[in-house]
Amino acid sequence: MDWPLLIESQPLLKHVPNELRHVTQCRNMTKGDTIFRIGDSVRNLFCVVKGEVQLIRHDIRGTKIVLQRSRSGFFAEASLGGTAYHCDALAAETGVLLFFPIAAFRTALDQNAAFRNVWIEQLAREVRKLRAQCERLNLNGAADRIIHYIESEGINDAVTLKQPRKAWASELGLSHESLYRTLKRLSDQGTLSIDGNKISLVS
Amino acid sequence: MDWPLLIESQPLLKHVPNELRHVTQCRNMTKGDTIFRIGDSVRNLFCVVKGEVQLIRHDIRGTKIVLQRSRSGFFAEASLGGTAYHCDALAAETGVLLFFPIAAFRTALDQNAAFRNVWIEQLAREVRKLRAQCERLNLNGAADRIIHYIESEGINDAVTLKQPRKAWASELGLSHESLYRTLKRLSDQGTLSIDGNKISLVS
């Protein structure tokens, strides 16, 4: 996979300085692969280009707990500040992963102010997005979640979906059936206007 | 309110360099106060010490959308990178707020590597926490959410709550009644052991 292509998947990659880029590896992962294990010392920072990675922990009873599900972008960013991982990372779906050597990444952040600022902004944006998502998931009705999504992620009370609705449903914490039905209802009652992947609120 | 006291509420405050600390203001807010409005130019970065702030947006129909509810710590961190706010901020509950002049904050991040690293780590921790919370809110059952919380936020399969259960319920996206009932059920069936505010998983 070549770098210009990667950039499309993650705007931040455009700002990675050359020194860091040159030591970054792009590897394929196969469903079931172990990326790292709890206790492993931190050697890389990762970025999902394609596929899905899950951060997992197991409780006393052996139950698997998913701490995070990542389908695009960086995960376990907090490992930048630590020395060992606090959970397991597994490939949940075959795909492609970027490996940033951790020392080189830290050096780049220290010495390159522009890259550092982009990194900080990226983290802040992620925080904003996640806080809005939590707020949304705390809403009871399916309709409320849909409207909240359009309001918080959309532009001018409209969103253009870049993923199938099934995936959107899971982001909203709804079954896809519920999402389809509620969209239809809102559309019928004139609250929403739906045109393919463009969904907008009607006053 | 004096600074040593503030530090308890937010570990990051300990690392604020003196130059920044000296220009930081601590102000009271009263329920209903406007902190900033959408479109206002960014002059301060805020930190909630006490009370509650809500970030709000309004849709075409005039409905109020809560983007974020903050009861402790920084909010709207992304304003560091921008020039104008993208939503309104209101005091939802009387309390205390820290005002960090934005230019001084940026300067501190640029020139003080230690402070900067703490800021980055703080953001990364927040991301980790929020991702886990989203994952948790996507779980269906009340029991699953409780167990996930203990697993992801606790130590050695146990948590010690620092807030009333009612507040915990809202963090879990449950009604408090549901939380009480489910805790009782899990306790009765031997899955959980509950001792005041200490709640632990039993193998």
Add this chain to the structure above:
DNA sequence: CGTACTTTTGAATCGCATCAAATCTGGTGG
């Protein structure tokens, strides 16, 4: 001692998840 808030339990209701099944879609290979 009283007030405000949390904790606790009960009963009724409603919405969403789930299971099932049909249709539609894009992409593959023959």
Add this chain to the structure above:
DNA sequence: CCACCAGATTTGATGCGATTCAAAAGTACG
């Protein structure tokens, strides 16, 4: 180009579990 397949979309029927409304008991604090 068409047959075919995997996945997405859509609609229906059912049951469970969480919310909601109500009310009582416990607790902290001035």
